[in-house]
Amino acid sequence: MDLKIVENATCTFCGCVCDDIRLHTDGQRIHRADKACVLGKAWFLNHTGEKKYPAAIIDGQEASLDDAIRVAAEELCRADMPLVYGMSNTTCEAQKECVSMADRLGGVVDSHTSL
Amino acid sequence: MGGKVTCTLGEIKNRADFIIYWGGNPAECHPRHFTKYTLMQKSKFLPRGRKDRTMVLVDIRETKSVRAADIFLQVRPGKDFELLTILRALIKGQKVADEQIETTGLTRETLEDLVLRMKSAKFGAMFFGMGLSMTRGKHMNSAALLTLAAEMNAFTKFVAMPMRGHGNVTGADVVMRWQTGYPFGITYNRGYPRYNPGEFSTVDLLVRGDTDCAFIIGADPGATMPRPAIDHLARIPTIVLDPHVTHTSRLAKVHITTAPAGIAAPGTGYRMDEIPLPLRPAISSPYPSDEEVVRRINAAIDEHPDWRHAQPQMLTNQL
Numbered sequence: 001m002d003l004k005i006v007e008n009a010t011c012t013f014c015g016c017v018c019d020d021i022r023l024h025t026d027g028q029r030i031h032r033a034d035k036a037c038v039l040g041k042a043w044f045l046n047h048t049g050e051k052k053y054p055a056a057i058i059d060g061q062e063a064s065l066d067d068a069i070r071v072a073a074e075e076l077c078r079a080d081m082p083l084v085y086g087m088s089n090t091t092c093e094a095q096k097e098c099v100s101m102a103d104r105l106g107g108v109v110d111s112h113t114s115l
Numbered sequence: 116m117g118g119k120v121t122c123t124l125g126e127i128k129n130r131a132d133f134i135i136y137w138g139g140n141p142a143e144c145h146p147r148h149f150t151k152y153t154l155m156q157k158s159k160f161l162p163r164g165r166k167d168r169t170m171v172l173v174d175i176r177e178t179k180s181v182r183a184a185d186i187f188l189q190v191r192p193g194k195d196f197e198l199l200t201i202l203r204a205l206i207k208g209q210k211v212a213d214e215q216i217e218t219t220g221l222t223r224e225t226l227e228d229l230v231l232r233m234k235s236a237k238f239g240a241m242f243f244g245m246g247l248s249m250t251r252g253k254h255m256n257s258a259a260l261l262t263l264a265a266e267m268n269a270f271t272k273f274v275a276m277p278m279r280g281h282g283n284v285t286g287a288d289v290v291m292r293w294q295t296g297y298p299f300g301i302t303y304n305r306g307y308p309r310y311n312p313g314e315f316s317t318v319d320l321l322v323r324g325d326t327d328c329a330f331i332i333g334a335d336p337g338a339t340m341p342r343p344a345i346d347h348l349a350r351i352p353t354i355v356l357d358p359h360v361t362h363t364s365r366l367a368k369v370h371i372t373t374a375p376a377g378i379a380a381p382g383t384g385y386r387m388d389e390i391p392l393p394l395r396p397a398i399s400s401p402y403p404s405d406e407e408v409v410r411r412i413n414a415a416i417d418e419h420p421d422w423r424h425a426q427p428q429m430l431t432n433q434l
Contacts, residue, residue, distance in 0.1 A: 008395065010393065010394045011377070012282035012377040012384045012394065013282060014279075014280055015278060015279030015280055015281070015282070015285060015386065016145050016148055016386065016387065017384050017386040017390075018147055025397040025398055027398055028398060028399075030398060037146035037147050040147075043378075044378065044397075047379065048398070049401065051401045056371045057364065058370075065371065068371045069371070069412050069415055070415060072369050072415075073415030073418075073419065074419075075354065075368065075369070076328055076412070076416060077419040078328070079326075079327045079351075079352075081320075081325060081326045081327055082326065082327070082329070082330065083317065083320060083329045084332070085330070085332075085334060086331050086334025087284075087286075087287040087333050087334070088281035088282055088284040088287060088333050088334050089281065089282050089283065089333035089375075089376060090332055090376050090382075090405045091283065091376045091380065091383055091384065091394065091404075091406060092283065092289070092383040093382045093383065094376070094404070094409055095287050095290040096290050096294065097406060097409035097413060099291055099294040099295065100413060101409060102301070102303050103294075103303050103308075105416065106303045106305075106306060107304070108300075108302045108315050108326065109303070110299050110300050110301065110316055110317045111284060111287035111299045112281050113284060113287070113298060114300045114316035
C-alpha cells in the first residue's frame with residue numbers, strides 16, 4: 001500500500017484547530033494522525049474516501065445530486081422565513097456562500113454560537 | 116462581542132503567567148490547550164514554563180481539569196454571574212456583604228486571595244466555556260466575565276477568550292461579522308441584516324415555529340436541540356448538508372452528502388483566537404464540497420424570481 005504523509009495538517013474537531021498534525025494516508029483512509037489528541041485521532045481516522053452514503057436523499061429515497069439541489073432551491077424559495085443554520089463543521093468559503101443564501105432568500109442566518 | 120479585550124493564543128503561550136478557566140473542561144474537551152498554548156510551554160518571559168504560571172479553575176463540579184489546576188473554586192450552580200459581579204466589586208475595593216459571598220458557595224478569604232493573585236499577575240488570561248455561557252444567565256454571564264477582564268486592565272494586563280468547540284464555529288462568527296456586521300442570529304427579512312438573539316436565534320425560532328424551511332449545514336440539531344425544536348424541524352421541509360446521514364438527515368426532506376471539511380475538502384478554518392488557518396485535506400472524497408453544493412443551490416435560487424421584486428407584485432395582484 002502506498003502511504004503518503006501530509007505534514008502540518010489542520011484538525012478541525014475542536015476550537016484549538018491544531019495545525020501541526022502529521023497524517024499518514026493512502027488517499028482513501030487516514031491510518032495515523034501523529035501529534036493529534038484522542039479527539040483528533042478519532043476525528044481523522046473515522047472518515048474515509050469510500051462511498052458509504054447515497055449522493056442525496058429526498059423524502060427517504062435515494063436521489064441524484066442535481067435533483068436534490070433543485071428540490072432544495074424550490075423549498076427555500078417557497079418559504080416565507082427560511083433559516084440557514086449551523087456552519088460549524090465547514091469551511092469559511094462555504095460559510096460565505098451560506099450568508100449569501102440567506103441574503104438572496106431574505107431569510108435568517110445563525111450559527112452554533114446562539115445555542 | 117464588540118470591544119472584547121483579547122489576544123492570540125501565541126501571546127498567551129509566551130506571556131500569560133495567570134490563567135483562569137471558567138466553566139470548561141479543557142482536559143477532556145480541548146486536550147491540547149494546556150500543552151500547546153496555556154500551561155506547559157516555556158518562553159522568553161516564562162522560562163520555567165508551568166512553574167512560572169498559576170492556573171485557576173472555576174466550575175460547579177470537579178472534572179479531570181482539576182488535576183491541572185493550582186486552585187479550584189467550586190461555584191454553586193447558577194451563581195456564576197453573582198460571583199463575577201462580586202469579583203468586579205472586590206477588585207475595585209467596593210463593599211460586598213458576607214451573605215452575598217455566601218450565595219456563591221465560596222468564602223471571602225478565597226475570593227480576596229484570588230483578587231490579590233489576579234492583580235499581582237503580569238499577564239492574566241481568562242478562558243470561559245459553555246458551563247458559563249450556556250447556563251442560567253447565558254450571554255449576560257459572558258458579558259460579566261468580559262467586563263471583569265476589561266476592568267482588570269486598570270491594574271494589570273488581562274484578556275478573555277471563549278473556549279470554542281465545534282471546529283470552525285469561530286469562522287462562522289467571523290464570516291457573518293464580515294458579511295453582515297453581526298456575529299449570529301441575523302435576519303434579512305427586510306432586505307438588510309438585523310440582529311436580535313432571542314428573536315432570530317435558531318432554538319427560539321424553531322420552538323416558536325416561526326420558520327417554515329430550514330437549511331442545515333455542518334451541524335446536527337436533531338441530536339442536540341430541545342425536543343420542541345426538533346419536532347418543528349420534522350414538520351417543515353428541512354435540507355441537510357453533511358458528510359454523514361445524521362439524526363437531522365433522518366427527519367429532513369432533503370439530505371445531500373458532502374466531503375468532510377479539512378479531511379477531504381480544502382478551505383479555511385478559524386482557531387478560537389480568530390486566527391485563520393488553511394485546511395490540508397488528506398483523502399479524496401466521492402462527494403462534492405459544501406462550498407460547491409451551496410454555490411449550486413444559490414445558482415438554482417437565482418433562477419427563481421427575486422422575492423424583493425416578487426412581493427410588491429403579489430400585493431398588487433391581491434389588490
